[in-house]
Amino acid sequence: MAHALEPQAKTLAEATSDAPYGVIGDLDPRIRIVMACLFAIVTVALATIPALISALSTSIGLLLLSRLPIRRTLKRMAMMDSFIIFMLVLLPFSMPGEAMFTVFGFPASWQGLWKAIEIALTANAVILSLMVLVGTMEPVTLGHALHKLRCPEVLVHLLMFTIRYIEVLREEYLRLRSAMKIRGFRPSTNWHTYRSFGYLVGMMLVRAIERSERILGAMKCRGFSGRLMLLQDFCMTRRDYVFAVLFSLVCISLLMLDFL
Amino acid sequence: MHIVDGALSNPVVIGGAIAAAGGIAVGLKSLDLDRIPTAGVLSASFFVASLIHVPIGPSSVHLILNGLAGLLLGWAAFPALFVGLLLQAVFFGFGGLTVLGVNTVNIALPAVLAWMIFGRMIGRGSPVQGAIWGGIGGAFSIAATTAFVALSLALSGDAFLPAAKLVFFAHIPVMVIEAVLTGFAVLLARRVKPELFLRGSPA
Numbered sequence: 001m002a003h004a005l006e007p008q009a010k011t012l013a014e015a016t017s018d019a020p021y022g023v024i025g026d027l028d029p030r031i032r033i034v035m036a037c038l039f040a041i042v043t044v045a046l047a048t049i050p051a052l053i054s055a056l057s058t059s060i061g062l063l064l065l066s067r068l069p070i071r072r073t074l075k076r077m078a079m080m081d082s083f084i085i086f087m088l089v090l091l092p093f094s095m096p097g098e099a100m101f102t103v104f105g106f107p108a109s110w111q112g113l114w115k116a117i118e119i120a121l122t123a124n125a126v127i128l129s130l131m132v133l134v135g136t137m138e139p140v141t142l143g144h145a146l147h148k149l150r151c152p153e154v155l156v157h158l159l160m161f162t163i164r165y166i167e168v169l170r171e172e173y174l175r176l177r178s179a180m181k182i183r184g185f186r187p188s189t190n191w192h193t194y195r196s197f198g199y200l201v202g203m204m205l206v207r208a209i210e211r212s213e214r215i216l217g218a219m220k221c222r223g224f225s226g227r228l229m230l231l232q233d234f235c236m237t238r239r240d241y242v243f244a245v246l247f248s249l250v251c252i253s254l255l256m257l258d259f260l
Numbered sequence: 261m262h263i264v265d266g267a268l269s270n271p272v273v274i275g276g277a278i279a280a281a282g283g284i285a286v287g288l289k290s291l292d293l294d295r296i297p298t299a300g301v302l303s304a305s306f307f308v309a310s311l312i313h314v315p316i317g318p319s320s321v322h323l324i325l326n327g328l329a330g331l332l333l334g335w336a337a338f339p340a341l342f343v344g345l346l347l348q349a350v351f352f353g354f355g356g357l358t359v360l361g362v363n364t365v366n367i368a369l370p371a372v373l374a375w376m377i378f379g380r381m382i383g384r385g386s387p388v389q390g391a392i393w394g395g396i397g398g399a400f401s402i403a404a405t406t407a408f409v410a411l412s413l414a415l416s417g418d419a420f421l422p423a424a425k426l427v428f429f430a431h432i433p434v435m436v437i438e439a440v441l442t443g444f445a446v447l448l449a450r451r452v453k454p455e456l457f458l459r460g461s462p463a
Contacts, residue, residue: 040357044265044273076353083354084264087413087423095419112419122266127353134350142350154288154296155339161300162307162343169301169308187315194437197314198444201325204305205332205445206453212301216294226293 021136022067028240029137029145035247036133040126042251049114051258052121058250059128066132077128084123088116139163144232157228169208176200262348262363263409265356269416276362276412280342283368287338295336302332303340307347314437321434327401328442330371331382331394331457337371338364362412370404382446383457390457391447398442399435406431 024032043055063073092100095112102108134142140163147156180196187193216224268276291299306329313320330337342364348354355363378397382390410424449456 037357040265044270044358073353080262080264080353080355083262084267086426087267087420090423090426091419094422115419119264119266123264123356126265126356126358127349130350130357131353135353139347139351152285152288154291155284155343157296158288158291158300158303158339159343159346161297162303162340162347165301165304166307166347169305170311173308173311189315189317193315194440195444197312198441199448201309201312201323201328201441202445202448202452204309205302205328206449206456208301208305209298209332209453209456212298215297215301219297224293226296 022065024062024066024132024136026239027243028234028236029141030148030234031236031240031244032133032137033142033145033149035244036130038248038251039129039133042254043122043125043129046122046254046258047118048258049117049121051254052118052125054257055254056121056125056128058254059125059132062129062132066136068132068136073128073131076131077124080123080127081120084120088120091116091119141232144230145234147230148234153227156230160228165208165211168211169204172207173200173204176203262345262355263359263366263412265358267416267420268359268362268412272412272415273358273362276359276365278361280338280361280364280368283335283338283365283372284342287335287340290335291339299333299336299340302329303343306340307344310344314441316433316437321437323441324367324402324405324434324438325398325442326367326371326405327374327398327438328394328445330368330373330375330401331379331397331446333371334375334379335372337375338368341368341371366405366408366412369408370401373404374398374401382450387447387450387454390450391443394446395439395443399439402431402435402438406435 039055039058043052046052046055063070092108092110092112093103095109095115097109097111099107100110100113137145140160143156143160143163146159147153177200180200185196187197306325309323309325312323314323326337326341329341333340342360345355345360345363345367349357349360374397377400378393381393382397384390406428410428413420413424413427446457
């Protein structure tokens with residue numbers, strides 16, 4: 001996952017108000033979350049290849065609307081594919097059905113191949129729409145929107161804390177790593193490496209706990225009573241309603257296409 | 261180890277979501293005012309720890325450390341790991357949306373089990389003894405996670421059985437690495453900050 005967070009990539013807690021995401025970025029965050037969930041449920045329910053291809057096209061359409069860097073987003077999507085590729089490659093061999101060809105005496109079935117294609121299309125369509133609709137939000141906005149969508153308050157607090165401290169702790173991790181590097185540490189497959197990494201993790205956790213004690217002290221000093229004031233307010237405009245209706249229609253037509 | 265959308269059957273997805281909601285609810289109940297910052301910072305540190313790539317032969321694996329998360333957080337590991345998975349799915353495109361519940365259970369339930377079984381042993385005896393129990397806990401939670409992943413695939417259809425078996429065997433080196441690293445992390449924590457595990461309960 002380290003490649004997901006390139007050094008120059010924007011951090012989760014950093015504000016990026018100067019990078020608008022086109023039509024998608026202007027929509028109410030709440031409607032984006034709800035629509036992403038709706039689209040995911042509809043897509044998972046689809047069972048025919050044409051419907052799934054349309055679903056993936058819908059996601060790609062959203063990507064084009066959002067002005068996200070297309071190549072980087074698709075690269076991230078492909079990274080997920082590299083995780084599931086083994087399972088997909090195995091499917092034709094493990095699913096019984098009409099034989100397509102045989103490798104070392106193992107028959108590969110057409111049914112398995114179609115199943116693998118179905119899974120790949122579903123997974124990519126859902127994750128791409130999620131990254132475009134929700135991933136373009138600032139993480140802090142995501143927390144606020146989830147709060148407004150009646151997520152438990154403590155869970156939202158936990159999310160906000162995590163978002164806030166991921167970057168701080170990553171910097172600490174990089175600092176510790178460069179300290180190790182400066183002392184000539186080069187990771188390889190040996191006991192010394194594993195011990196060093198283990199101590200690194202342990203040190204990070206000890207420091208994290210001590211840091212959290214200081215944070216709690218500082219928050220109590222400022223009158224923290226267990227409630228975070230979430231000040232961001234959202235209001236639904238006509239464009240949000242139009243988007244919601246249009247996108248729901250797309251979802252319904254995907255389902256219709258599936259039944260036909 | 262992430263399962264993606266579309267791979268599992270509906271009963272498995274729905275069952276996973278309900279189980280995850282239950283686990284998160286229990287975890288949130290255990291979080292009072294004083295523990296929210298701790299859980300948040302630890303949740304962020306486990307997110308960062310999963311960025312660490314440990315070399316193994318010609319390849320490398322990234323850490324999961326859900327056993328260690330469970331040992332430190334107890335039931336609160338459920339919401340903490342859920343938050344991590346949610347952020348990974350939304351901002352990095354790992355995993356999926358409808359399978360978030362299943363993925364949370366697969367990662368967080370072994371963490372809680374490791375805490376229940378090994379939590380008390382970590383703080384007892386010499387630091388080295390604690391570290392050995394920590395290592396066993398780390399291996400256990402990865403083994404349980406792969407077993408749960410395999411189970412959720414197997415419940416979705418027999419066609420996934422070879423993939424499920426492959427997942428399990430491919431993760432045996434990961435279990436060893438996680439065990440060794442968890443052990444050393446516990447060893448260091450026991451020496452540097454002995455009170456961390458002393459109560460036998462999460463921080």
